[in-house]
Amino acid sequence: MFKIKKQINTLYITSVLGNLSITGxxxxxxxxxxxxxxxxxxxxxxxxxxxxxxxxxSGVMADVxxxxxxxxxxxxxxxIADIVMAxxxxxxxxxxxxxxxxxxYNFASGSADALAYDSLKLVGEEKRYERYFSNQxxxxxxxxxxxxxxxGLALFLGYKAAYxxxxxxxxxxxxxxxxxxxxxxxxxxxxxxxxxxxSNVIKTVLQxxxxxxxxxxxxxxxxxxxxxxxxxxxxxxxxxxxxxFFLQSKLNTAGISNTLLGIALFVMQIGGVIGAKxxxxxxxxxxxxxxxxxxxxxxxxVILEHxxxxxxxxxxxxxxxxxxxxxxxxxxxxxxxxFPSQQRATLISISSFTFSVIMIVLSPLxxxxxxxx
Numbered sequence: 001m002f003k004i005k006k007q008i009n010t011l012y013i014t015s016v017l018g019n020l021s022i023t024g025x026x027x028x029x030x031x032x033x034x035x036x037x038x039x040x041x042x043x044x045x046x047x048x049x050x051x052x053x054x055x056x057x058s059g060v061m062a063d064v065x066x067x068x069x070x071x072x073x074x075x076x077x078x079x080i081a082d083i084v085m086a087x088x089x090x091x092x093x094x095x096x097x098x099x100x101x102x103x104x105y106n107f108a109s110g111s112a113d114a115l116a117y118d119s120l121k122l123v124g125e126e127k128r129y130e131r132y133f134s135n136q137x138x139x140x141x142x143x144x145x146x147x148x149x150x151x152g153l154a155l156f157l158g159y160k161a162a163y164x165x166x167x168x169x170x171x172x173x174x175x176x177x178x179x180x181x182x183x184x185x186x187x188x189x190x191x192x193x194x195x196x197x198x199s200n201v202i203k204t205v206l207q208x209x210x211x212x213x214x215x216x217x218x219x220x221x222x223x224x225x226x227x228x229x230x231x232x233x234x235x236x237x238x239x240x241x242x243x244x245f246f247l248q249s250k251l252n253t254a255g256i257s258n259t260l261l262g263i264a265l266f267v268m269q270i271g272g273v274i275g276a277k278x279x280x281x282x283x284x285x286x287x288x289x290x291x292x293x294x295x296x297x298x299x300x301x302v303i304l305e306h307x308x309x310x311x312x313x314x315x316x317x318x319x320x321x322x323x324x325x326x327x328x329x330x331x332x333x334x335x336x337x338x339f340p341s342q343q344r345a346t347l348i349s350i351s352s353f354t355f356s357v358i359m360i361v362l363s364p365l366x367x368x369x370x371x372x373x
Contacts, residue, residue, distance in 0.1 A: 002181060007119045008132060010180055011112060014071070015139045017173040018108070022154050023082075023166045024147025029159050030094065039091055043098045050102035052356055058103075059110040059349025060213050067115035067345055068182040074107035075174035082167035086160045104170075110348035117336045117344065118183045130280065130333040137276040137325050145269035149262045216346040219339075226338045226347075232291065233331040234355040238362050240298050240324035243305060244268060247317050254310045264310070268317035275322035279329050290330050297323025 023029060030040050062070040081100025088094050113133070120126045154162040220227045247268070251261055282290065297319050304316025339347045 002119075002122065002183075004119055004123045004125065007181055007183075008116065010176060011116055011132075012135065012139065014173050014176055015112070015136055016143060017169055017176070018078075019140050019143035019147070021143075021147045021166055021169070022150050022157075023085075023159075023162050024144065024150060025154065029154055029162065032155050033159055035091065035094070039094075043091075043095055046095050046098050047102045048356060048360060050099045051106055052353065052360075054103060054106045055109070055353045055356065056213065056346065056349050058106040059346040059352075060216075062107075062111040062114060062345035062349075063343055066182045067111040067118075068177070068180045070107045070111040070345075071115070071177050071180065072174065074104045074111070075170055075177055077101075077104035077107065078170040079167050079174060082163045082170055086163035086167065106349075109352050110345035113332070113336075113348055114345035115180070115183060118341055119181075121341065122183055126337070129336055130283075130329060133332050134276040134280055134329050137329055138273045141269040141272035141276070141321070141325070145266035148265050148269075152262075213346060216343045216350060219343060219347065220350070223338060226335060229331055229335055230351045230354050231358075233327060234351070234358050236295050236298055236327055237324055237355060238358045239302065240320045241359070242362060243298070243301050243320050244317055247305060247313060250305060251310060251313060254308055254313060256310050264314050264317075267314060268321050271318035271321035272325035275325035276329055278322070279326040282326075282330075287330060287334060291327060294323040294327035 027040055030043065035043075058070060077100050081097045081104060084093055084100060085097035088097060116132055117126060117129050120128050120132070157165075220230075244265075247265075251264055256264060279290070301316035301318075301320025301323075304312045304319070307313065307316075335347075335351065336344070
């Protein structure tokens with residue numbers, strides 16, 4: 001008998017272990033090893049290029065062969081990437097590790113949410129998804145904040161020990177992932193082919209992948225509302241992410257000490273936690289109003305960032321994170337209700353791909369804006 005509570009709790013546990021990392025401040029770890037900012041920037045580029053290439057294919061594979069299987073692949077990539085980084089002797093191995101972490105992110109990004117929604121749908125409780133996603137957002141914000149504050153511990157232990165600890169955590173996550181139950185929810189009027197002809201596996205894989213991707217693109221073309229929601233939400237989210245990223249540098253320039261910087265960044269992450277809780281209290285508020293208020297909140301954060309006052313800058317980051325998470329949760333819930341189950345992971349991956357493209361376009365512009373203005 002399928003136990004929905006166990007399924008959701010297992011997804012929560014894997015999320016905690018996946019986001020709570022002693023090596024979260026990897027930029028600081030690489031810098032401490034003597035790598036230049038140019039090399040670190042190149043490593044970041046490797047991450048985004050790998051992510052762009054594999055984001056959509058990973059979602060298609062999750063829909064075709066199972067979300068649980070792709071979560072297992074994600075954890076395997078994480079374990080291997082951590083081990084490679086622990087024993088990396090040069091920059092080439094560092095780049096291999098970064099690419100491995102990008103793959104781990106790709107294979108998990110659409111799979112976990114799709115598995116959660118369809119698990120709830122299987123028992124007729126898909127309306128609970130917004131609360132689930134809110135809780136996942138809280139886990140991400142808190143775990144990310146704690147991971148950032150662990151930078152000092154990672155530097156104290158040394159990169160090899162830190163990444164071996166991270167590899168052990170990823171392996172534990174892998175074992176827990178095996179306890180998840182694969183869910184196959186097929187929408188009315190559709191059929192899902194699960195068998196693969198052994199005589200021509202490669203041809204079958206390509207045919208299925210192309211079919212699922214084509215169906216997803218057709219869905220987006222025929223559902224302009226869903227497409228607009230994806231782009232609008234990704235654009236607002238990108239502004240918030242870039243604001244919080246550049247605040248790390250701007251707060252130092254404004255005079256905050258290194259000790260207080262970690263605390264300030266954690267406080268801003270808590271803004272996302274509050275936003276994730278508040279949006280659950282606004283179930284009957286129309287989406288258009290939610291979008292306007294949240295967009296204004298993120299833009300307010302940008303304005304406060306330019307006051308050069310540490311207190312106002314932190315408040316701005318707090319408000320922006322709160323608004324971004326609230327909008328993200330409400331948008332994701334609306335999109336999940338629109339997505340057909342058989343292409344759910346693929347469409348989530350396309351949404352993530354959209355965000356990555358917008359980030360690549362906005363990043364250099366934001367760098368100029370936040371530096372000059």
